[in-house]
Amino acid sequence: MAALAETAVTTVGGIADLAAAATAASGGGDTAPVGPGLFLAVINADASPHTATIATPGTVNGHAIADATLTVAAGDTGIIPLTNLFRGETGRASITYDGVTDVTVAVLKLGA
Template sequence: MATLTPTSISAAGTLNSTSNAAVGGDKVRPIGDRVFVEITNGGGSSITVTIPSYASVRGQAAADRTVTIAASATKKIPIYADLNASPADGLASITYSGVTTVTVGAYRV
């Protein structure tokens, strides 16, 4: 599992900064509501991305978030500190149902 460092998006624009999705998933440190991941599925079939939730509302655990990314598609997914940061290390985990031809980048606005 790799820990992604969010790239700041500047007023002048920022180049994409991606790497191959790690087998077993990746992690990123959320900073409030200012971090998102951009995941591109270069494969021929859809994948599912899962981001665990650690928050609860009135004693009920929030559901983990699952996002389907179609073949040859890219999605930007927000990472929320109050929902997705693990109490153990402060990082949000991201797992993928497949990683072949999948790339991921983390960004901060």
């Protein structure tokens, strides 16, 4: 499991090359920081769709909250907020993938 670091997306310059900021998704999953302004970008260059699952460790009135999933079509990019809802015991989100062939990911901090 790799620990993803955030990439700042400044209000002045933005981010011109998302692919350059991304790293290969790990077959065993990744962890990522969570909090306001943080997002996970999933870039799928594969010929098949892929799904990223973010564990939701909390409960509401004793009931488990369903994990969040983001399915990204072949050749497309998806983005999902990394809110505090996903904060695990380590203080980070736990992310798994149904496949990692030609899948890259980036954690973006917006408005930094």
